[in-house]
């Protein structure tokens with residue numbers, strides 16, 4: 001049986017960033033990474049088709065996480081970063097069948113038609129809202145309704161939750177999904193007061209509070225698509241990586257671990273980093289700790305499909321002057337929203353053409369996975385046509401399905417994660433990273449992988 005100091009299981013961004021930080025911080029440790037698939041990247045992928053770049057899953061990250069920027073820099077990719085164009089700060093929300101621009105300043109909010117007058121006035125009452133319930137893991141919806149009212153919860157918050165998590169605001173935990181908002185309320189007693197304080201702090205430091213693509217960061221990808229970072233990791237760390245080899249189980253072997261591979265081989269390792277989805281981690285640790293496996297398996301995922309379509313620009317009736325739009329469930333559409341990729345990044349469609357990335361599914365629509373590709377595309381076209389106006393068929397289409405796409409941090413999630421951490425402590429040198437525990441964004445994955453590597457014994 002061959003031996004190594006560390007085994008990393010999974011070659012998505014979590015596993016790859018763990019490998020990178022391990023080589024950078026603790027190069028004296030020998031390491032091997034096993035990936036079940038015949039490609040690396042997990043949910044990250046980019047297809048180049050006749051002048052289009054179609055991202056399979058994520059299409060960017062916010063440039064606010066120093067560890068992601070450090071990873072990019074150390075991989076020598078900084079000059080290939082591509083920031084979203086300035087008009088990506090125009091975002092739209094569907095209300096009563098029409099796209100309304102999401103306001104980005106308080107005066108714009110007062111004048112906008114995104115909510116009714118009563119809805120807007122209720123938002124202004126935010127500083128006077130009641131405080132949080134004691135000892136309750138409050139849902140995002142309850143929090144939003146309490147602070148800014150039902151209409152804003154339905155039309156501003158719920159679509160954001162489905163856009164990021166593919167989730168339902170009434171099921172997800174505020175503390176686990178949006179810890180910053182939770183903290184803002186705890187520290188300042190009001191979101192408005194917190195925003196004013198943060199804007200002042202940012203101004204004092206000579207910066208800005210946000211940018212296109214999101215609060216506190218600028219949406220960023222790589223020239224030619226997000227997969228560039230995976231390709232680069234593979235080139236740099238090829239000698240440590242074995243693809244097409246799934247880890248079946250991890251068992252104790254005195255003070256080490258035996259990692260059993262699907263091909264019948266076993267490896268002995270002193271430390272193990274599990275960088276796989278939590279339902280896979282559950283299978284892998286079953287023989288090691290059944291309670292840990294049960295806890296990991298209890299984290300549920302929402303299905304999501306990404307329908308990428310290219311259109312001749314002249315066939316699209318609306319000017320695609322922004323990031324895209326979100327569709328609140330109250331609007332009764334099947335799609336969750338659509339991103340106007342070619343308006344955000346360069347070269348995502350050939351000259352004279354545009355690209356839409358439309359999301360369908362989520363925790364409120366598990367049945368969407370039963371639809372055929374043709375049916376999914378049909379739903380997307382019907383909705384886009386009535387919202388944006390499309391004359392005739394698309395030029396290109398690709399459908400990417402994620403049956404267990406996005407982990408759902410439901411109410412009670414932090415308790416599950418604490419219990420997982422407790423079990424891991426008793427096991428010794430098994431560590432977890434990935435999007436199922438502390439945050440689903442690429443930045444969260446990179447940050448968690450860094451933390452895990454930092455904790456490894458030398």
Ligand SMILES: Cc1cc2nc3c(=O)[nH]c(=O)nc-3n(C[C@H](O)[C@H](O)[C@H](O)COP(=O)(O)OP(=O)(O)OC[C@H]3O[C@@H](n4cnc5c(N)ncnc54)[C@H](O)[C@@H]3O)c2cc1C
Nearest residue numbers: 010012013014036042043057058059246247434435441442
């Ligand atoms: C549609 C969609 C859109 C998204 N958009 C964004 C976005 O715009 N911005 C953003 O920041 N985030 C986004 N996300 C979230 C982000 O993409 C993910 O959270 C992140 O990529 C997860 O990375 P990971 O490495 O933890 O997991 P994964 O990408 O799931 O990788 C896990 C890897 O482990 C491998 N594996 C599984 N089992 C085994 C085994 N037994 N042995 C060996 N290997 C195994 C898998 O094959 C896979 O390669 C999006 C997600 C989806 C689905």
